Amino acid sequence: xxxxxxxxILGGGAAGLSAGIYSSRAKLSTLILNEGALGGQMVLTDExxxxxxxxxxxxxxxxxxxxxQAKDFGCKIKSNVSIAKYAFHxxxxxxxxxxxxxxxxxxxxxxxxxxxxxxxxxxxxxxxGKGISYCATCDGDFFTDKEIIVVxxxxxxxxxxxxxxxYASKVTIVHQxxxxxxxxHAVEEAKSNPKIDFIMKTELRQFMGNGKLQxxxxxxxxxxxxxxxxxxxxxxxIGYKPNTESLKGVISLNEKNEIITDSxxxxxxxxxxxxxxxxxxxxxxVTTAVADGTIAALSAVEYxxx
Ligand SMILES: Cc1cc2nc3c(=O)[nH]c(=O)nc-3n(C[C@H](O)[C@H](O)[C@H](O)COP(=O)(O)OP(=O)(O)OC[C@H]3O[C@@H](n4cnc5c(N)ncnc54)[C@H](O)[C@@H]3O)c2cc1C
Numbered sequence: 001x002x003x004x005x006x007x008x009i010l011g012g013g014a015a016g017l018s019a020g021i022y023s024s025r026a027k028l029s030t031l032i033l034n035e036g037a038l039g040g041q042m043v044l045t046d047e048x049x050x051x052x053x054x055x056x057x058x059x060x061x062x063x064x065x066x067x068x069q070a071k072d073f074g075c076k077i078k079s080n081v082s083i084a085k086y087a088f089h090x091x092x093x094x095x096x097x098x099x100x101x102x103x104x105x106x107x108x109x110x111x112x113x114x115x116x117x118x119x120x121x122x123x124x125x126x127x128x129g130k131g132i133s134y135c136a137t138c139d140g141d142f143f144t145d146k147e148i149i150v151v152x153x154x155x156x157x158x159x160x161x162x163x164x165x166x167y168a169s170k171v172t173i174v175h176q177x178x179x180x181x182x183x184x185h186a187v188e189e190a191k192s193n194p195k196i197d198f199i200m201k202t203e204l205r206q207f208m209g210n211g212k213l214q215x216x217x218x219x220x221x222x223x224x225x226x227x228x229x230x231x232x233x234x235x236x237x238i239g240y241k242p243n244t245e246s247l248k249g250v251i252s253l254n255e256k257n258e259i260i261t262d263s264x265x266x267x268x269x270x271x272x273x274x275x276x277x278x279x280x281x282x283x284x285x286v287t288t289a290v291a292d293g294t295i296a297a298l299s300a301v302e303y304x305x306x
Pocket of ligand 1: 010011012013014015016033034035036037038039040041042044045047048049050051083111112113114115156160243246275276277278284285286287289
């Protein structure tokens, strides 16, 4: 068993790293445990142009700078862990990893973020990584000079479609509605890109191929017509769900499995706070995750003082 930390942060994305910077700078012994690669969704983001005070940069750089800041203030970070059990009631909170290691702290900040939602149609599982992707940064290069489809109509879909034109010869955006749910500037940028075509009011129904993706079936919702299209790749950007599956029954969640907090990021359990894309809120951005992480850490500082 390790020492009892003042603050244990579960999640090392923008929210968790920000919380780590603030709590370790406040001289609280702080541990970040992160499932997966440190940085979370930021490392999937090619270009961050809307982080105030920082000129356009990529998410990987922002994540690495946050990591360095946290470590420089004394924060301990363990990545690629897998958490098996949570015990949050009582003054000392504990998590147990799947490998049996246990970590304890007087307060906890939950910052597990979220992940991509899948279409859940025939062939999707079979062709994941064989033509179907959810990450332009990871896989865009594999589709150099290829023709691809982007599914979705929000900011991620439109921004990533533009990014993918750096690789692909043609990008067709397939969207179920006749309008987009993205910021106007993202729509304009996609519409003015000569490599991007649009198929509106249409949904993909099936992925087909021989070992790798070769074709999709799509249904035009306005007339019910079904069409097959040859394609080299499909990128799916239709949103995400909070990574709170393992927290069901541990902490209060709403019907979308988002963690319920108050404005100070307090959850229903004293000493347990939550921050970032995992909580109930409308806007999910690096700035909002960073702000939540800051508030959660400062609330933890106050909780420990009392
Ligand atoms: C493609 C894309 C482009 C984007 N572009 C922008 C942009 O330009 N500007 C902008 O502001 N925002 C952008 N965003 C949104 C922004 O990246 C997120 O809102 C923000 O990074 C969320 O941070 P987070 O810390 O809450 O969660 P995440 O980034 O999801 O990090 C959570 C971390 O916790 C880990 N984890 C999960 N479960 C557990 C657990 N039980 N215990 C411990 N760790 C766990 C995860 O593996 C992950 O590493 C973009 C997102 C995507 C996907």
